Amino acid sequence: MSLERFDRIAQINAARWDRAVRRRPFASHAWLAYGERVHVADRPVYHLAAQSDGREIGCVNWIRRREQLPVSSGWIRRFLDRFLSRNPLVTCQTAVAGLSGLFIGDAHGDPRGGLSAIVPALKDVLAEANGSFLIVPYLDPMTAAHPAWGDGFLSVAMPPNTYLPVTAPDFEAFIAGLRRNARKDYRRHRNQALRLQLRTRVSLRPPDREVVIRLVRAVERKHRSAPLPFLEALVAERPVPGGKWIVVERLADRKDEASGEAVGCGLILRERGRLSLTALGLADNAPNVYFELMYGAIRNAVETRANGIFGGGGAYRFKERLGYRPTADNRVLFYARNPRLRRLGAWLAGQEAVASPALRFAPPAASVPI
Numbered sequence: 206m207s208l209e210r211f212d213r214i215a216q217i218n219a220a221r222w223d224r225a226v227r228r229r230p231f232a233s234h235a236w237l238a239y240g241e242r243v244h245v246a247d248r249p250v251y252h253l254a255a256q257s258d259g260r261e262i263g264c265v266n267w268i269r270r271r272e273q274l275p276v277s278s279g280w281i282r283r284f285l286d287r288f289l290s291r292n293p294l295v296t297c298q299t300a301v302a303g304l305s306g307l308f309i310g311d312a313h314g315d316p317r318g319g320l321s322a323i324v325p326a327l328k329d330v331l332a333e334a335n336g337s338f339l340i341v342p343y344l345d346p347m348t349a350a351h352p353a354w355g356d357g358f359l360s361v362a363m364p365p366n367t368y369l370p371v372t373a374p375d376f377e378a379f380i381a382g383l384r385r386n387a388r389k390d391y392r393r394h395r396n397q398a399l400r401l402q403l404r405t406r407v408s409l410r411p412p413d414r415e416v417v418i419r420l421v422r423a424v425e426r427k428h429r430s431a432p433l434p435f436l437e438a439l440v441a442e443r444p445v446p447g448g449k450w451i452v453v454e455r456l457a458d459r460k461d462e463a464s465g466e467a468v469g470c471g472l473i474l475r476e477r478g479r480l481s482l483t484a485l486g487l488a489d490n491a492p493n494v495y496f497e498l499m500y501g502a503i504r505n506a507v508e509t510r511a512n513g514i515f516g517g518g519g520a521y522r523f524k525e526r527l528g529y530r531p532t533a534d535n536r537v538l539f540y541a542r543n544p545r546l547r548r549l550g551a552w553l554a555g556q557e558a559v560a561s562p563a564l565r566f567a568p569p570a571a572s573v574p575i
Contacts, residue, residue: 211251225261230479231302240300243376262319265306292337305343340542349536359539365531367516376504387526394496402456409451420486447475470495478512528564
């Protein structure tokens with residue numbers, strides 16, 4: 206099985222690519238064209254290969270010198286930032302939403318049969334870029350353990366992402382279908398939002414660029430997380446295909462609609478009926494705003510007849526009460542050509558595994574319905 210390589214999504218026929226990714230969300234030809242404009246500092250590499258049955262498999266990789274790595278230690282992250290400026294990462298992910306960029310087929314009844322062709326291509330991209338690490342995130346355990354990966358790959362279980370199927374006919378029905386404690390939480394949060402004079406709106410246009418950047422960076426500082434490297438391009442690039450901005454404003458005067466000050470924001474991404482919230486921003490000392498963003502995103506999903514929401518990680522107890530469930534795609538594969546880098550990757554992964562909070566979710570579902 207031979208692979209074809211492409212350096213821009215425009216080099217691939219749109220219908221051909223969309224058949225290969227099999228309607229995966231945030232992976233279509235149009236979405237990746239948008240992603241290339243946002244990830245302007247990164248270099249994409251695409252692969253496609255035909256299987257014996259004529260169906261194609263593929264992957265999308267990004268060569269990156271800046272990356273929002275899941276490293277909680279500030280000094281380790283600063284070291285990695287300097288290191289990656291000289292030795293870039295190769296990540297197998299879709300654009301902006303950051304889901305898995307691996308699209309393997311079902312050759313000969315094996316849903317992972319295409320890996321034997323894809324893995325050498327991933328290693329070649331790493332070598333050509335003189336890269337440090339190859340990272341293949343968001344794999345299910347069986348795919349991560351497949352023998353086609355060969356020697357040298359380190360598999361790490363990270364805190365899971367979450368997914369909320371949306372089936373309610375309207376938002377009121379969604380709230381009514383929650384457990385009693387979740388309904389009580391919602392009423393309490395709503396009453397507090399009214400007392401604080403918070404207003405939530407969804408718009409095609411973002412708030413002021415500087416406001417978005419300030420709010421998002423405030424969250425990153427509070428949680429000591431790595432800065433989102435493409436935030437400025439994300440705010441500047443409009444229109445977002447199918448996406449909208451959600452903004453929470455604090456009114457200085459309840460009677461004056463123009464008196465609102467933005468105290469929270471997020472970008473609701475939409476692709477093939479699935480939503481994902483990114484660029485989450487919160488003002489310092491702004492209680493209840495996070496909950497308004499979460500409820501607002503769910504309301505938007507219900508009202509626009511979305512199939513579900515990718516909720517990311519964190520706030521697991523709150524999300525569980527709302528019906529979110531952890532996905533099974535929580536394995537990350539690391540690979541480095543240099544044995545010393547391989548040991549460094551293993552040590553970093555071990556540090557993050559120790560730092561990860563205990564999860565109180567029920568066992569993950571077998572898969573996310575995509």
